[in-house]
Amino acid sequence: MKRILVPTDFSEHAANALKAAALIAQKTKCELYLLHLLEIPNHTSGTTTGGSSIREDILLIKKANEKLEKIKEQPYLAGITVNTSVQYERAFSGILAFNKKNKIDLIVMGSHGTSGIEELLIGSNTEKVVRLSEIPVLVIKKEIGELKFKKMVFASDFSPETKKPFAKMRDFAAIFDANLFLVFICTPNSFKTTLDAEKIMSKFIKNYDIQNYSLHIFNDTNIENGIVNFSKAIDADLIGLCTHGRTGLAHFFTGSISEDLVNHATKPVITFKI
Structure with missing residues (x-):
């Protein structure tokens, strides 16, 4: 940087x-x-x-x-x-x-x-x-005193397309010697069993040489609420996630979790383009 x-x-x-x-x-x-x-x-x-x-x-x-x-x-x-x-x-x-x-x-x-x-x-x-x-x-979102980014959340579906964005998140976390909390949000509309979610995350993280991380599965009514509530539960300092950069009708119908979080989350949010 x-x-x-x-x-x-x-x-x-x-x-x-x-x-x-x-x-x-x-x-x-x-x-x-x-x-x-x-x-x-x-x-x-x-x-x-x-x-x-x-x-x-x-x-x-x-x-x-x-x-x-x-x-x-x-x-x-x-x-x-x-x-x-x-x-x-x-x-x-x-x-x-x-x-x-x-x-x-x-x-x-x-x-x-x-x-x-x-x-x-x-x-x-x-x-x-x-x-x-x-x-x-x-x-x-607000004034940050000493900018203690010690707990960073990375919320994702951990699909192959998120590998490069996660690498950038890992590098950013390294700057602050932060602990990374990787979280898979399960909702009624995007449900996965605990075993399936664990397999996806374990396979994903094997691609990286990384220290100070933990894997988590969190259930909630929708993805945005899940990210916000999980971040509050662990008292996170920063929320990280990927954005597809959708435009036009695709963006209109699917919405954007990253944009919603920018408006509604009280924690700082960092986004990485897929």
């Missing part, structure tokens, strides 16, 4: 994400990229045409850069290389484009975590980034 992106709208939630990213950067010696996205202007020339003038746009950019420079002075960023950028682009598409251009390894975003929509980078935009990002996305 060399580069971490933190999108910011200067809200409290974005500040919490930056604090978490700074703690990760201190452990990994990587750089932080702080990105602020402005709404795309309505004008195409130097005159006012129902939107802001170019002069006003320049002022907005100047103020945003001043705020970013002030943020860089925060004590918790001491010793960390922080790159800043202000761009005119829509929130989620701007974040994804920035990732590719700057070869970002991890996105850390803030989220309200309950209602689902608040301010520029909260709610729907966070969900879109989680669904569409090719790189891991860590969503922070």
